[in-house]
Amino acid sequence: MKKISLLLMLSCVLSLQAQLRNNDVYEVTEMEQSRVRREIRIPNVDGYKVLKCDFHTHTVFSDGKVWPDTRVMEAWQEGLDAVAITDHIEYLPHKEIIKADLNESYKIAKKAADASGFIVIKGTEITRSKPLGHLNALFINDVMPMDVEDPLKAIDEAVRQGAFIMWNHPGWPDDKSTFYPVHEELIKAGKIHGLEVFNHMEYYPACFDWAMEHNLAFMANTDSHDPISNNYGRENQMRPMTLVLAKERSEASIKEALFAKRTMAFFNGELAGKPEHLKGLLKASLKIRVINEKLVEVTNISDITYQATGGKKLYIFPAGKTISFSVPAFDTVFTVENCHTGTGQKLTVTASDFDF
Ligand SMILES: [Zn+2]
Ligand SMILES: [Zn+2]
Incomplete structure (x- = not known):
């Protein structure tokens, strides 16, 4: 009983x-595991939300291997705030099987995004060999009028639609980051606004200086063709992403921030961006507590680990942890080893940059 x-x-x-x-x-x-989202903790910077975005992905509608709604689900699960669908215009290896117009992949992704409260951005990749190379047009309305022979006419059409245009993977496919006259002309004409300093698994140190000199948004994206977990693992590893300092979590705010060039590239534990943005992020992430004249505690409230050298010592500030160490001289200049501000240049800070 x-x-x-x-x-x-x-x-x-x-x-x-x-x-x-x-x-x-x-x-x-x-x-269901598909409804579990990891949170990437990055504090607000100077009053802006730090949105985690991937502005470069492919689906089966060009040469990718996944259906568009999978791009949305993966990004949501990984703790991102927005993803762009940027299928190629010109390279469609599945076109005999998938007969659809060039707007279809976004439409499917958008339906999935709306159902889960996620942001998906409509984009496309204008795909030519070098010297022009590949460019993503983001925040567009209609891809079809960009399907033209002359890539400069496709760029003009993207501009007409109000697109933010990003120069993709400048060091691919020949391992040479070459700044050709066509890029200079397009930048001067206000037709290139961002630069992918990191793409998939590779980065282009020469481009850090170009982004600074020409006031282009620093960007890091996956250019994913495979399911994300094939490239970056299933646990704990973050995909490359563009950190966007946005007024709010919305597509309009992301667009405003990109045109204002308030971005940082985040990839494999490294950051690249303008010194003011990197310094703002560092200050927001590290909280300093002086225990006594000999001992200080630093708590890293972010999910980004920072490394700094100062006074010939290496200091590591692990994500989400507190370290305590003996107080260095107040005027010690620290070089933040994983914050790149130019080609061969890194962010420097002193204790006076922080509030404590
Ligand atoms: Zn490409
Ligand atoms: Zn691509």
């Missing part, structure tokens, strides 16, 4: 947690 009532009790408890479907089939849990 006791046994039976215990079983009854157990089944009542289970039925609260589990979803009973019928006498033949029980669902063991309501917690």
Whole structure:
């Protein structure tokens, strides 16, 4: 009898947690892994939200291997705030099987994004060999009029639609980052606004200086063709992303911030951007507590680990942890080793940059 009532009790408890479907089939849990999102903790910087965005992905509608709604689901699960669908215009290896117009991949992704409260940005990749190379046009309305032979006419059409235009992977495919006259002309004409200093698994140190000299937005993106987990692992590894200092979490705010060049590239633990943005991020991330004249504690409230050298010592500030160390001289200049502000240049700070 006791046994039976215990079983009854157990089944009542289970039925609260589990979803009973019928006498033949029980669902063991309501917690589907696809509905679990990791949070990437990055504090606000100078009053701006730091949005985590990937502005370069492909789907089966060009040469990618995933359906567009998977791009949205992956990005949501990984803790991103927005993803752009940027299928090629000119390179469509599946076009005999998938007969659709060039706007279709975004439409499918947008439906999935709207259902889950996520931001998906409509884009496309204008794809030519060097010298022009590849350019992403973001925040466009209609890809079809960009399907023209002359790439400069495609760029003009993107500009006409109000696009933010990004120069993709300048060091690919020949391992040479070459700044050609066509790029200079396009930048001068206000037709290139951002530069992908990191793409997929590679980065282009020469481009850090170009982004500074020409006031281009620093960007890091995946250019994913495969499922994301194939490239960056299933746990704990963050994909490359562009950190956007936005007034609010919305597509309009992301667009405003990109044109204002308030971005940082974040890839493989490294950051690249303008010194004021990197310094703002560092200050927001590291909280200093002076214990006494000999000891100081620094708490890193972000998910980004920082490394700095000062007074011939290396200091590591692990993500989400506090370290305590002996107080260095107040005027010690620290070089933040993973914050790149130019080609061969890194962010420098002193204690007076911080509030404590
Ligand atoms: Zn490309
Ligand atoms: Zn691409």
